[in-house]
Amino acid sequence: MGLLLLLTSTLLSSYFHPGIMVDAQRIFTIRDITLSIEPSTDVVRGTNVTVRCKAIVSSFGQEVLSREYTIYKGNNKVYTKNSSTSEDLLYPLPDARVSNTGKYHCRINIKGEEMNSRVEKLTVTGLSKPVLHLDKDVFSEGEEIMATCTAPGETGSIFFYLHEGNNVLREGLVNTNHFETKFRFSRVGIHGIHCKYTVITMPDSFMSNESNILSVSVEELSIKPVLEIFPQTKIYEGDPLNILCTIRNLARPDNIHLYLSQGIKLLSSGNTKVNHSIVALASEPGDFECRLEMGNVAKVAAKTVLVTELFSVPTLTMSPAEVFQKERMTLTCKSEIASERLNRGELIYTLEPDSPLTPLAPGVFSGKALLYDFNYTCVAKAKGIVKRSETLTVCPKISVSTPKISVEGKAVLGQPFKIRCQSDVGSLPINYTLLKGYDQLGTISVRLPQPALFTVTITKPEEIKEYMCEAKNNHKNAPLSQRLNATVIEPLMGLTLTVTPHLPEISEGDHLYLICGTKGTPPVTFKWYRVGKEQPLHTTTSEKNNTDYQVPNLSKAHSGTYYCEAVNHANNIVRSEEVTIEVRLALWKKAVIGGVCLLVVSVLVVGSVLYFRSKRANDEESSVVSSEPDVEYTEVVHPQPAGTARGAGDHHDYGSVVYAELNGKQPEIGHHPPEVRNHLPVPVD
Numbered sequence: 001m002g003l004l005l006l007l008t009s010t011l012l013s014s015y016f017h018p019g020i021m022v023d024a025q026r027i028f029t030i031r032d033i034t035l036s037i038e039p040s041t042d043v044v045r046g047t048n049v050t051v052r053c054k055a056i057v058s059s060f061g062q063e064v065l066s067r068e069y070t071i072y073k074g075n076n077k078v079y080t081k082n083s084s085t086s087e088d089l090l091y092p093l094p095d096a097r098v099s100n101t102g103k104y105h106c107r108i109n110i111k112g113e114e115m116n117s118r119v120e121k122l123t124v125t126g127l128s129k130p131v132l133h134l135d136k137d138v139f140s141e142g143e144e145i146m147a148t149c150t151a152p153g154e155t156g157s158i159f160f161y162l163h164e165g166n167n168v169l170r171e172g173l174v175n176t177n178h179f180e181t182k183f184r185f186s187r188v189g190i191h192g193i194h195c196k197y198t199v200i201t202m203p204d205s206f207m208s209n210e211s212n213i214l215s216v217s218v219e220e221l222s223i224k225p226v227l228e229i230f231p232q233t234k235i236y237e238g239d240p241l242n243i244l245c246t247i248r249n250l251a252r253p254d255n256i257h258l259y260l261s262q263g264i265k266l267l268s269s270g271n272t273k274v275n276h277s278i279v280a281l282a283s284e285p286g287d288f289e290c291r292l293e294m295g296n297v298a299k300v301a302a303k304t305v306l307v308t309e310l311f312s313v314p315t316l317t318m319s320p321a322e323v324f325q326k327e328r329m330t331l332t333c334k335s336e337i338a339s340e341r342l343n344r345g346e347l348i349y350t351l352e353p354d355s356p357l358t359p360l361a362p363g364v365f366s367g368k369a370l371l372y373d374f375n376y377t378c379v380a381k382a383k384g385i386v387k388r389s390e391t392l393t394v395c396p397k398i399s400v401s402t403p404k405i406s407v408e409g410k411a412v413l414g415q416p417f418k419i420r421c422q423s424d425v426g427s428l429p430i431n432y433t434l435l436k437g438y439d440q441l442g443t444i445s446v447r448l449p450q451p452a453l454f455t456v457t458i459t460k461p462e463e464i465k466e467y468m469c470e471a472k473n474n475h476k477n478a479p480l481s482q483r484l485n486a487t488v489i490e491p492l493m494g495l496t497l498t499v500t501p502h503l504p505e506i507s508e509g510d511h512l513y514l515i516c517g518t519k520g521t522p523p524v525t526f527k528w529y530r531v532g533k534e535q536p537l538h539t540t541t542s543e544k545n546n547t548d549y550q551v552p553n554l555s556k557a558h559s560g561t562y563y564c565e566a567v568n569h570a571n572n573i574v575r576s577e578e579v580t581i582e583v584r585l586a587l588w589k590k591a592v593i594g595g596v597c598l599l600v601v602s603v604l605v606v607g608s609v610l611y612f613r614s615k616r617a618n619d620e621e622s623s624v625v626s627s628e629p630d631v632e633y634t635e636v637v638h639p640q641p642a643g644t645a646r647g648a649g650d651h652h653d654y655g656s657v658v659y660a661e662l663n664g665k666q667p668e669i670g671h672h673p674p675e676v677r678n679h680l681p682v683p684v685d
Contacts, residue, residue, distance in 0.1 A: 028059035028110065035071075035106045035117040045126030049093040051079075053106035053117065057086065068109040073102045074202065096124045099156025101201045128152045130160075130211035132195045137214065141188050141221045142297030149195035149211060150178040157200040163210075164193050173200075184296050188220040222249040225258065227290035227301040236341050237282050237310040238383045243267070245274040245290035245301075259291040282309040283387070311347055312336040314363075314389040316378040323369045324427075324475055325396040333363040333378035333389065342382055352377045352388075369396040400426030402479040403471040407486040408453055411464060412570045414491065415457065419484065421469035422451035433470040435480075436463075461488040491570035492520035497563060497579050507584045510554045516564035516576065517546030524568045531561040531578065559583045 033055040043049055053069055069089040071079040079091045093100050105119045128151055135146040147170075149160050160179035162170040170181040185191055194213045199206045228244040235241070245260045250272065260267045260274045263285035268276045274290070286305040291298065314335040323329040333349045349363040355376065357367035363378070373396070378389040401423045408418035421432045421444075432452035433443045444452035458464060465483050472478040499506075500513040516526045527536040528549045538549045551558060563578045585593075 027061070028057055028065055030108060030110060030113060030115045031056040031058055033106065033108050033115045033117045035104060035120050037104065037120050037122050041121060042123045042125075043096055045097060045124060045128075047096050047124070049096045049100065049122065049124075051091040051093065051104055051106075051122075053089040053091070053108075055086075055088075055108045055115075057108075057110065065110055070107045070109070072105050072107070078104075093122075095153075096122075097153065097155050098124050098127055098199045098206050099154065099201060100124050101204065101206075127197075127199065127206060127208040128154060129209050130195050130197055132162075132193070132211040132214055134193075134214055134216065138217045138219065139185070140219055142184060142295055143218075144182050144184055144296070145216065146180070146182055147193070147195075148178060148180045149197065151197050151199075151208065152177065154197075154199060159198045159200060159205075160195060161197065162193065162195050164191055169193065185216070185218045186298075188218045191216045191218065221294075221297060221299075223256075223292070223294065223299070224248045225290045225292035225299055225301040227288060227303050229288060229303055229305055234308070235280050235305060236308045236338065237280055237385050239280045239307075241278050241280050241305065243276045243278070243288060245270075245276075247272055247292060255295055257293045259289075259293070261289050261291070263287055279384075280305070280307045281385070282307045283313075308338060309336075310338050310342045310382055310385055311380060311387070313387045314349065314378045314380040316376060316389040316392045318392060318394060322474060323394070323396055324399050325371050326368050327396075328366065329369050329394070330360075331357060331365045331376060331378075331392070331394075333365075333380065335363075335380050335387070337382075347380055347382045350379045350381075352379055369394065371396065397427035397473065397475070398425055399475040399477060400430055400471045400473045400479065403432065403469045403481045405467065405469040405481040405484050407464075407484070408451075410489055410569055411458070411486055412489045412491065413461060414459060415570070416455050417457070419454045419456055419467060419469070420451045421454065421471070421481065423471045423479075426471065426473050428473070430471055430473045433472070435468045435470060436466050458488065461490065464488050487521070489521045489569045490519070491572045492518045492524065492566050492568055492574045494519050495564065495566050495574040495576045497576035499562075499579055499581060503579075503581065506554065506581060508554055508556065508589075510583075512551040512554050512558070512581070513548045514551070514562060514564065515546060515548040516566060518566050518574060519545060520566075520568050520570070522568065524566050527565045529563055529565065531563070536565075554583050556583050 033053065036052045036054070038050045038052060039047070051071060053071060055067065055069075057065065057067070059065055064084045067083045069079075069081050069083060070077055071089070071091045081089055083089065089106065101122060101124045103119045103121045106117045108115055131150045131152065133148045133150070139145055147162055149162060151158055151160075154177045157173065157175055158177060158179075159173045160171065161168055162179075162181060162183075169183050172179055172181065179195075179197075192213050192215055195211045197208050199208075224247070226244075226246045226248050228246075230242045230244075231239070243260060245258050245268075247256065247258065250256070256271060257269065258271065258274050259269045260276055262278075267278070268274045286307055288303050288305065290301045292300070312335045314333050317332050317334075319330050319332070331351070333351075335347060337344060337347060344362075347362070351357065351365055355365075355367070355374070357365040360366050374394050376392045376394060378392075380387050380389075403421050403423045406420045408420040411417045419434060421434065423430060428449070429445050429447045431443055431445050434441045434452075434454040434456075436456075441456070442454060444454070446452050452469075456467070464486055467484040469481040470478050471481075495516065495518040498515040498517065500515065501510060506512065514528055516528065518524065522543045522545060523541050524545060524547075525539065525541045526547055526549075528538045529536050540547060540549075549564075559582050561578045561580045564576045565573055567573045
């Protein structure tokens, strides 16, 4: 039972562990693998090094597991071995070299299950000194030399270098410890050569010391080329030259070639002798070379011939230096000549290509300039020698056209503005001059196809027509433009706000006109405002200096303070004075209110009259039934002035009616003022 439990537990654990292998007979797991380098990871050249790979494997059962070990240097396999024991794998590196330097790791494989060790780096220091060997130490000129450079005891990829001083003669990469190469010296004399090498262990490399220095003697061959040129002195253009290229000390004619050249041009070639004739020219190089080639040996003989010009290369000039279309011009072609060999009359000048210019004298041509650019070349000929001048391009200038004058932007009275002056055609540079009347105000030189701009200021509109523009580009003509014709914008001024109908007559229901007028150049933009509101009530643009804003069917709500603003292209804003409008009641409303007031007054008057009459009647009845018959009351109408105090006695004032109580006595007429006496009652018996 215990063995069954152990087997079950092992099976379950192997299901969840990738390093455990299970089959019907055997269970194992790779627990660890390590790589070590003995005796050390840093050793010197010649040390016996061992790379040890140790694996720890746990297994169940008696059967021995087959293990496959692989050792890697970098990514390359360097050693593989199968083992059926648990012993460590040993990879020997006897007599270690620098080429063994690198990073090592090992891998174990048991039935498809693998594990890698950590990486360990081995560093081997120390290189052997290279050895240089030559097949002999004395060579003839052009003879091939065999050299061998050896790196004793070294292995791996080795890059060899063969030097003469600091110059590399040969180099090459090999997988052995020696390098063979062949070369030749191009110069005779004693040469010292040495070699060295580099062991390449990616990504590193290690350079050796220099080898021994060997001396090589290169002896010159006695064979030489010979160059002869006739004549040797006082050679002029057109003279024949005979050139001879031969060999001196020729022992055997085998594998020999001669080449005759002038500058870089090959004139002729042969085996043992070359003869060539040419005409001397000062324009061609005077350097001649006779070259001998024998196998890998090349020898040169060179000479320089000085050729005197019969005449110099002609120069072509134009007068005047600047010419306008269809104006006369003169082209002059001239050469310097050698008087002892050539008469001036023998030198003939022509122009290429053919042109309408007429020859006036040798080398002098005259005529009218064309309407377009033209290239001229002067050709000088004498004794079979032909020379051409540099090409002269004649670019006839175009006379300036009548300039056009205009205003750049807009002309505002009293403000600076720009006047534009430009010609449609004309060669640059062009000088533009602005005139007022016939007085020069300023000049602008234009070197690009663009107008001239002048800044001016005018105070009267009619001044704009006094300006003109002149254009000139070194031509005798200086055309004048027409007088400037442009609209002058007068800034606005004196803005007024007129109200119709008149302010005292504005009533409800009227049609109101707010008329805004100003002085200045239209179009004018008008805006009407009501004090207390930022936004305008109305905005309009008019081609006149005045316009109106209408408010139909006025009401009391339209009462307020109004003003207007105006602006034109001068961009100066003007504002009128404020006008206060009071909307009165309509006439029919006034009539109704007046009628109502009259009706109320009439009712009050009638009521008062009826009231006083009724009261007077009551008073009369009271006087008839009075107990004192000797007393009689008389009604006196007495208009009392305002502010007059009552008199003495018992007087009672009831409006315009005054009653006097006489206490039974008849007043004397003489005691009353006349206006009262006339209204006193007469006593009754």
